[in-house]
Amino acid sequence: MKQRLITGVAAGALFLGLCLLGGWWFHLLLTIMALIGFYEFAKMIGCSPAGGSVIAGYAAVLCFMMPWDLLGVSAPLSWQQGVWLLMLLFLFITVFTKNKLDIRITALLFIGALYIGTGFSYMAVSRSAPDGHGLFWTFLLLCCIWGSDAGAYFVGRAWGKAKLWPAISPNKTVEGAVGGVIIAMAIAFVFALISPDLLTFGRAMIIGLATAVVGQLGDLVQSAYKRTYGIKDSGSLLPGHGGILDRCDSWIIVFPFVHILMLIPYH
Incomplete structure (x- = not known):
């Protein structure tokens, strides 16, 4: 630890x-x-x-x-x-x-x-970002991803009973996944409170929801292909955390998703 x-x-x-x-x-x-x-x-x-x-x-x-x-x-x-x-x-x-x-x-x-x-x-x-607020958008997405991960973990540990996808990731629960979505949406809501001129509350809710759902699916994608090849971690660069792909599995799904679907409002 x-x-x-x-x-x-x-x-x-x-x-x-x-x-x-x-x-x-x-x-x-x-x-x-x-x-x-x-x-x-x-x-x-x-x-x-x-x-x-x-x-x-x-x-x-x-x-x-x-x-x-x-x-x-x-x-x-x-x-x-x-x-x-x-x-x-x-x-x-x-x-x-x-x-x-x-x-x-x-x-x-x-x-x-x-x-x-x-x-x-x-x-x-x-x-x-061309609107000059790249730090805001980057932190918005990262904080939503981290909040979703933390929410899924702690809510799952406290109240999780129904397994989300045991064949791929046996420790994840439905309750944890829902908790992660709620936390991500709450974080996006706070970002909208801080900068309502950049982010409306409605769009914040959409971004929070999309980030949590797609981010958790990205995590499951990583779990699925690691299980296919019989490995625990993608690498050992980060002691105690695994490799780059272990740490960034949600990031590299969420960031393209919100841009390609034009959820970030500067598009």
Whole structure:
């Protein structure tokens, strides 16, 4: 427990400090986290982290994380064009390796690069929001995610009886999940109280609800694929906490979700 606490405080201080700084510092941190996350993903599915196909995955993650706004230029390709070219690259790998890496492995690497690269890139997008309130939107989503996690844990421990999804995550309960949703919505409500000019109460409720539900599903996604590969943690970078994907499983689902569905009002 002591090790877990020390790691949590140190990692949290680094993350929040660079988030407050924003700009290149925060973007660099997110890029490093994304690359480590893809390393963990590749290792989990049985690929050599230094193999050619995995290196292509790292390159794809870097493309997703390219800070076009900080560079002051427009992206040369649309999101759809980039994803299609990435898919084509991984399809070609099956040919170039003469099926030594078959479609099942390359498809997983494609999904991993898209899942992780997109997730962290939208965190960067939130922090550099064009309305100048990126810190507000980033903290809103992070606080809702953390509140949902804490609410689900403590409410589940206190009152949880009905199992939410025992085949995937045996400790999660329906009562805990509902508690997490309520806490996330309450946190979003507080953000609306603080800045009603940025966030209406109605939209705050929608964001809180979406963050909690999608965030808990993101956690279950992580649990599902770890169970498939028979592992407890995606990595060991953070002693007592696991790897990057263990800590960020909700983040890399929630941030793209609220942006793609345009729940953040500056869209």
